[in-house]
Amino acid sequence: MQTTNKKPFLKKILLIILCLMVVAGVAIYFIFTEKFEDTGKEEAAYTIAANDLIKEFQENDSLANIKYVEKIILVNGKIAETETADTSVNIKMIDTLTGSYIIFAFQEQHIKAAKQLKEGDMVSIKGSCSGGTYSKILETEFISFKRCAVNK
Amino acid sequence: MKKTIILFAMVGLANLAIAQKKQTTTSATINFDATTSIDALPKAENKTVIASLDTKTGNVAFESVIKSFAFTNPRIQEHFNGDKWMDSDKFPTATFTGKIGDINAVNFKKDGTYNVAVMGDLTLHGVTKPVTTKAVITVVGKLISTKTDFTIALADYGVNGGAIAAGKVATNPKISVMADFK
Numbered sequence: 001m002q003t004t005n006k007k008p009f010l011k012k013i014l015l016i017i018l019c020l021m022v023v024a025g026v027a028i029y030f031i032f033t034e035k036f037e038d039t040g041k042e043e044a045a046y047t048i049a050a051n052d053l054i055k056e057f058q059e060n061d062s063l064a065n066i067k068y069v070e071k072i073i074l075v076n077g078k079i080a081e082t083e084t085a086d087t088s089v090n091i092k093m094i095d096t097l098t099g100s101y102i103i104f105a106f107q108e109q110h111i112k113a114a115k116q117l118k119e120g121d122m123v124s125i126k127g128s129c130s131g132g133t134y135s136k137i138l139e140t141e142f143i144s145f146k147r148c149a150v151n152k
Numbered sequence: 153m154k155k156t157i158i159l160f161a162m163v164g165l166a167n168l169a170i171a172q173k174k175q176t177t178t179s180a181t182i183n184f185d186a187t188t189s190i191d192a193l194p195k196a197e198n199k200t201v202i203a204s205l206d207t208k209t210g211n212v213a214f215e216s217v218i219k220s221f222a223f224t225n226p227r228i229q230e231h232f233n234g235d236k237w238m239d240s241d242k243f244p245t246a247t248f249t250g251k252i253g254d255i256n257a258v259n260f261k262k263d264g265t266y267n268v269a270v271m272g273d274l275t276l277h278g279v280t281k282p283v284t285t286k287a288v289i290t291v292v293g294k295l296i297s298t299k300t301d302f303t304i305a306l307a308d309y310g311v312n313g314g315a316i317a318a319g320k321v322a323t324n325p326k327i328s329v330m331a332d333f334k
Contacts, residue, residue, distance in 0.1 A: 035224050069219060083179035085199040086330060090179045103178055105199040105222070130200075130220040133244060137204050137213050138176060144200040146222040 039107050039126055040149035042072045050077025050093035054100045057132035058141050068129040074151060075102060079121045089115050091125065091148075100141040110149040117150065124151035173208040175296065180331035182216055186306075191320040193228045196221040203331040205298065210255030212270060212298075214248040214329065236313035237321075238277060246276045248283070258289055265290045270300060279309040296333040301326065 046068065053075060057064045080094035080101070088111050094101040104125050106114045117123060127148030134141050180203035186194035199222075202215040218240035223229035233240040250272015252258070258266045266289045274283045287300035303324045306316060315321045 034226060036226055083177065084332065085179040086181045086197075088199060090199060092178065101178070103200045105220070130217055131244065133217060135202050135215055136247075137202050137215055138178070142178070142202070144217055144220045146198075146200075146220055 036107075036147055038109060038149070039072060039128065039147050040110060040151070042126070044074035044126055045071040047074040047076070050075050050102055051095055053102060053143065054093075054095045054098075054141070057143055058098065058100060061132045061134070061141065065131045069131045071129055072126060073129050073145070074124055074126045075104075075145075076124050077102070077122070079117055079119050079123060082117060082119060087111075089117075091117060091123070098140060099138070100143075102143045102145065104145045104148040107147045107149055113150040114148070125149070126151045174204055174206045174211075175333040176202070176204045177331055177333055178202050180214065180329065182214075182221075182330075183328040184221060184325060185328075186322040186325035188319055188322050191315075193223070193225045194232070194315075194321045194325075196223045196229070196232065198222070201329075201331070203333075205296065205331070205333055207255070207258075207260045207296070210252035212248070212250050212252060212272065214246075214331075216246045218244055218246060231313075231315065237311060237315070243276075243278045246274070248272055248274045250283070252287070252289075258291075260291055260296060263292050274304070276304070277309045277311050281308050294334060297330070298333070299328070299330045301328045303327065 053073070056067075075093070077093040079091055080096075081092040083090045083092065085105060088106060090106075091104045091114060092101050104127055125145070125148050127145035130144045130146050132141055132143035179199060180201035182198045182201050184196050184198075198216055198220040200217070200220050204211075204213045206212075218238050219233060221229070221232065223232065232238055235242070250270050253269040253271065255268075258268065268287050268289055269284065270287045271282070271284045273280050283302065283304070285300050285302040287298060290297040303326055305324050306312070306321075307323065313321070316323055
């Protein structure tokens, strides 16, 4: 009699363990295969002109870092320089008075569009702000962006 | 007399310009590979590294913003910047200042590939340690390409997160640095 009572109980325990294992497996699968969204499809937290962004960092980069770091920002400005970076290309917007600059590194799927851009072009670039700091090598403030997309 | 002084001043300035051969780039690349057999995700690149090379003295320097390392996986990027790993809020940059051993063996006016040794100090996670590595300099016209690969022991820099102990992050990640100077 006791044996027949134990069996359904064991079955329930095994079923619960199995369910937990499936849930854990699915969670691990999603964690390991999760990728950053296409920045081109993400909504910007802020839209700002390049010179205004540089000015904010020059005035107080600690406050500006708190405000912008790891957020998607849409920056409007004129391309001052294009630089090859490995097989990719970086775009720079420069404050000509101080030499401070913003630099944009592109997400894989947006590199082709970035390579079409030329110095002097007015563009809107959306990307994840990595923050700004003072370069001891260049003796100027710089702000870097990663996972960027040319905004259309 | 005035003309002579101006002439000497101009010659002096020209010599100063020749002596200062420091070249810079804001688009050097650092690849960071801490993958292990059980985790292929701790891998990132930073394409906005500042670098300088003085072709006269052999002095080299790099500045890298830690938050500029782009991972494909959001969770790993968050862990990388977190206080148990790089703690990038507290230590926002990594720097290297050093020197190319025999800079005179490199002819920057002649196309070619030169193997050199680089010695210097790497500061990471607020800890500075000496680093010696081999590097390759390739000269093609006015383009100077530099590349080096080395490994670092994270424990030497006070990085001892749980993921490292669990074998998910390599204890000695591979670092590749590439910089083009034009």
